[in-house]
Amino acid sequence: xxxxxxxxxxxxxxRGIAERVxxxxxxxxxxxREAFVRGDDARVGPDGLNALLWTDREAxxxxxxxxxxxxxxxxxxxxxxxxxxxxxxxATLTLPTSCxxxxxxxxxxxxEATAVTRLRNAGATIVGKTNMDEFAMGSSTExxxxxxxxxxxxxxxxxxxxxxxxxAVVAAGMVPIALGSETGGSVRQPAAFCGIVxxxxxxxxxxxYGLVAFASSLDQIGVFGATVxxxxxxxxxxxxxxxxxATSADVPVERYVEASxxxxxxxxxxxxxxxxxxxxDARIREKCDRAFDAFRKLGAExxxxxxxxxxxxxxxxxxxxxxxxxxxxxxxxGVRYGLRVPADGLAATYEATRSRGFxxxxxxxxxxGTYVLSAGYYDAYYKKAQQVRTLIADDFREVFASxxxxxxxxxxxxxxxxxxxxxxxxxxxxxxxxxxxxNLAGVPAMSQPIGAVDGLPIGGQLIAPHFxxxxxxxxxxxxxxxxxxxxxx
Amino acid sequence: xxVTIDDVKHVARLARLxxxxxxxxxxxxxxxxxxxxxxxxxxxxxxxxxxxxxxGALGMPLRVDSGAPYPLRHPLDAFAPATRDGFxxxxxxxxxxxxxxxxx
Numbered sequence: 001x002x003x004x005x006x007x008x009x010x011x012x013x014x015r016g017i018a019e020r021v022x023x024x025x026x027x028x029x030x031x032x033r034e035a036f037v038r039g040d041d042a043r044v045g046p047d048g049l050n051a052l053l054w055t056d057r058e059a060x061x062x063x064x065x066x067x068x069x070x071x072x073x074x075x076x077x078x079x080x081x082x083x084x085x086x087x088x089x090x091a092t093l094t095l096p097t098s099c100x101x102x103x104x105x106x107x108x109x110x111x112e113a114t115a116v117t118r119l120r121n122a123g124a125t126i127v128g129k130t131n132m133d134e135f136a137m138g139s140s141t142e143x144x145x146x147x148x149x150x151x152x153x154x155x156x157x158x159x160x161x162x163x164x165x166x167x168a169v170v171a172a173g174m175v176p177i178a179l180g181s182e183t184g185g186s187v188r189q190p191a192a193f194c195g196i197v198x199x200x201x202x203x204x205x206x207x208x209y210g211l212v213a214f215a216s217s218l219d220q221i222g223v224f225g226a227t228v229x230x231x232x233x234x235x236x237x238x239x240x241x242x243x244x245x246a247t248s249a250d251v252p253v254e255r256y257v258e259a260s261x262x263x264x265x266x267x268x269x270x271x272x273x274x275x276x277x278x279x280x281d282a283r284i285r286e287k288c289d290r291a292f293d294a295f296r297k298l299g300a301e302x303x304x305x306x307x308x309x310x311x312x313x314x315x316x317x318x319x320x321x322x323x324x325x326x327x328x329x330x331x332x333x334g335v336r337y338g339l340r341v342p343a344d345g346l347a348a349t350y351e352a353t354r355s356r357g358f359x360x361x362x363x364x365x366x367x368x369g370t371y372v373l374s375a376g377y378y379d380a381y382y383k384k385a386q387q388v389r390t391l392i393a394d395d396f397r398e399v400f401a402s403x404x405x406x407x408x409x410x411x412x413x414x415x416x417x418x419x420x421x422x423x424x425x426x427x428x429x430x431x432x433x434x435x436x437x438x439n440l441a442g443v444p445a446m447s448q449p450i451g452a453v454d455g456l457p458i459g460g461q462l463i464a465p466h467f468x469x470x471x472x473x474x475x476x477x478x479x480x481x482x483x484x485x486x487x488x489x
Numbered sequence: 490x491x492v493t494i495d496d497v498k499h500v501a502r503l504a505r506l507x508x509x510x511x512x513x514x515x516x517x518x519x520x521x522x523x524x525x526x527x528x529x530x531x532x533x534x535x536x537x538x539x540x541x542x543x544x545g546a547l548g549m550p551l552r553v554d555s556g557a558p559y560p561l562r563h564p565l566d567a568f569a570p571a572t573r574d575g576f577x578x579x580x581x582x583x584x585x586x587x588x589x590x591x592x593x
Binding site for chain 1: 492496497499500501502503504505506507508511516519520521523524526527529530531533535538539540542549550551552554559560561562563565567568569570571577579581
């Protein structure tokens with residue numbers, strides 16, 4: 001196992017912590033305390049990485065102590081005592097859920113997300129809420145109302161986004177697992193930028209009850225892990241049908257950790273040419289080639305394939321997602337929760353509240369979404385985008401029907417960029433060029449470290465057919481083991 | 490189909506967002522810049538292609554239109570901006586300005 005965990009001490013992995021707690025070597029409270037110490041050492045708070053927005057140490061330690069005395073979770077849970085951080089758009093009962101926005105500053109949810117409940121029921125301790133682009137709209141965590149987060153590998157650079165805070169606290173070594181959310185790559189892209197593992201499950205694999213909605217046909221809760229094993233344990237814990245979310249699928253959940261050690265003999269891995277365009281950094285291409293070589297040595301066949309509508313994903317995504325967001329964010333009007341800016345009458349209160357509460361990018365996307373849905377433009381933009389989306393989903397269906405089991409691609413076209421480097425909105429949107437396709441098609445995908453360029457991590461992406469996460473994890477475990485320390489070089 | 494300043498003001502009204510004159514001008518350029526990239530879609534032949542109404546193998550299921558309200562673990566006044574007697578206070582409608590009940 002040691003080569004899999006690369007440079008990380010095994011005792012801080014999810015499996016390592018849970019074993020120590022179950023064996024009685026340490027208490028859950030001690031495990032939480034150690035996480036806070038690691039977080040302090042890495043300066044994950046506002047004076048450092050600004051990755052962690054909300055914590056309550058005493059309440060967290062109390063909860064960890066309560067776990068030990070009130071239940072038998074700690075005796076048997078997969079996540080006994082494991083400290084986990086949660087993105088700020090996933091509802092928790094004691095810590096705020098602000099979505100990185102002034103409009104929800106200080107809001108504490110009256111209910112808890114199912115994913116969080118499942119983590120706690122497996123013995124985990126929630127140690128804090130992480131920074132994010134406001135309402136998950138962004139690819140750098142620079143759009144947070146509470147200031148940008150920074151990349152632990154190079155503090156002058158972004159950690160990616162929108163779940164940049166979750167990626168940063170895992171990469172900084174504070175926690176082995178964190179929850180994020182994905183709409184167009186918001187887990188995989190920051191995982192790639194920070195040199196960790198990030199998984200976007202199949203649409204419907206994880207309950208979204210308690211996830212603040214951005215674009216409902218795309219949103220999915222995802223998992224960050226320091227290693228493939230951490231991510232596998234996290235995902236298998238939160239996956240599965242939930243009566244509180246009609247879009248959660250009634251499909252059995254496998255134990256993804258059992259994919260460790262799976263043979264890749266006979267596996268066909270597709271190399272889609274559209275993900276290796278001429279403008280791709282040659283050094284990223286080299287790292288991908290090295291990963292393909294590793295897959296071949298493990299017995300897999302690498303096959304050239306084509307997903308011809310790939311370059312249309314960003315235009316489609318930036319019509320569909322803002323359109324859905326313009327509807328979902330209508331609920332933030334100063335009436336039922338969050339900020340209220342009193343004005344003369346109801347309509348004026350709506351306008352005053354929303355104008356003050358939403359930041360620049362959220363406002364821009366609401367207006368864009370409202371525009372593409374408005375009379376006269378609906379057919380040209382929204383309907384057309386939904387039709388092209390069908391073509392993108394068909395690309396995946398056809399390639400997987402042709403006998404290809406998995407696809408492997410770079411996760412991003414470049415490594416983490418400096419803060420402030422992308423001022424043009426569309427240039428920022430292009431960060432999601434290799435990730436948004438999986439959200440549009442609803443298929444599962446994950447990013448893992450496959451090397452470094454100028455000391456900055458590079459991510460490789462595996463994409464699988466719907467609900468085939470187990471096979472995806474099998475390949476990810478095998479690649480991680482084959483690359484060993486090379487995954488970080 | 491270039492976006493005009495009137496379009497920006499129109500959609501801002503629809504979206505209940507106040508936008509200053511200066512910001513509206515900037516948004517014209519920003520939205521046109523973004524929508525310019527969407528022109529790639531115009532060239533795609535979608536004759537006979539169904540618009541996606543969901544994703545994945547399962548379509549877009551709807552929840553059963555019944556059942557108890559979601560249980561709340563914190564009282565209403567812990568998260569609502571203004572409440573009275575267990576109800577949320579809503580700002581008065583401008584057209585009801587003479588209404589005797591003051592809600593703010």
